[in-house]
Amino acid sequence: MIDIFGNALVDYLAGEYTEDIATYSSLDEEDTIPLPYLFRTFKDMPSLEKTALKLAKGKVLDIGxxxxxxxxxxxxxxxxxxxIDTSKGAVKVCQQRGLNAVIHSDILNHSKTKYDTILLLMNGIGLAGTMQKLDGFLSHLKSLLNPNGQILLDSSDIIYMFDQDEDGGYWIPDNGSYYGEVVFTMEYKNQRSEPFPWLYLDYGTLQNAAWAHNFECELVGKGNHYDYLAKLLLH
Incomplete structure (x- = not known):
């Protein structure tokens, strides 16, 4: 499988930055991921990310x-x-930048260590892929937490991407799936990734999923564009 993301990170770190990553989604959206943004410092991070890092405690696992x-x-x-990251290129870049502990693995295959804080930033809960897989994903993350451990995650409610009627309701395609399920493809230097699923969760849906696993769920803060930071606390 082509490591689009990792190849781009490796190029940027090597001073070979010539283009950004192009993304295409099932919502008929075309966008780019600027490579410099993927190397931002704390002062350039969105406020929700800064807040999450300030709340991190104990032994921390940064997923993705x-x-x-x-x-x-x-x-x-x-x-x-x-x-931890599934991208070999990302792991290589982390090592070259001086991160002492970095693992090349899918999070679902990682089970050897327990943590006090799990970070899922930059829409990290999207790694669950689909609503159908969300329960299993949260169950696995729960198994990685110490008592009183926490998951800090940000996501976005993408309801704004659908047309509104005069009464303020949204026209969402009735195809039987949750509207936050999106399929992406990435392209970089004339190479294209396989399509992959990504999940954007509105806060209410996240809260219900968290409660089903006996997490406390707290809305820590809201961003400027339908995004939010949440804390799931394990007792």
């Missing part, structure tokens, strides 16, 4: 760590933090 921005910031603060 990418270029390692969040993990490296916490490591510089003296915290015990591990990054």
């Amino acid at each position: 760590c990418g270029a390692g921005n969040h993990a490296l910031y916490l490591q510089q603060k003296g915290m015990d933090v591990t990054g």
Whole structure:
């Protein structure tokens, strides 16, 4: 499988930045992921990410760590933090940037260690893929937490992407699936990834899923564009 994301990160770190990652979605949206943004420092992070990093405590696992921005910031603060990513390129970049602990693995295949804080930033809950897989995903994350452990995640309610009628309701296609289920394809330097599912959760849906696993669910903050930061607390 082509490591689009990792190849782009490796190129950028090597000073070979010539283009951004193009994304195409099942919502007929075309967009780009600017590579410099994937190497942002703490001061350039959105406020929700800054808040999440300030709330991190104990032994931390950064899922989908990418270029390692969040993990490296916490490591510089003296915290015990591990990054994990399915991208070989991302893992290589984290190592080259000085992250002490980084694992190349799917999170569902990682079960050896327990953590006090799990980070799922940059819409990280999207890794669950679909609503059907969300329960299993949360169940696995729960198994990785110490008593009183927490999951800090941000996501977005993408209801705004659908047309509204005069009464304020939304026209959502009745295809039997949750409207936050999106399929993406990425393209970089004339190479295209296989399509992959991604899940955007509105807060109410997240809250119900969290309660089903006996998490406390707290809305920590809201961003400027239908995005939010939530904390799931395990007792």
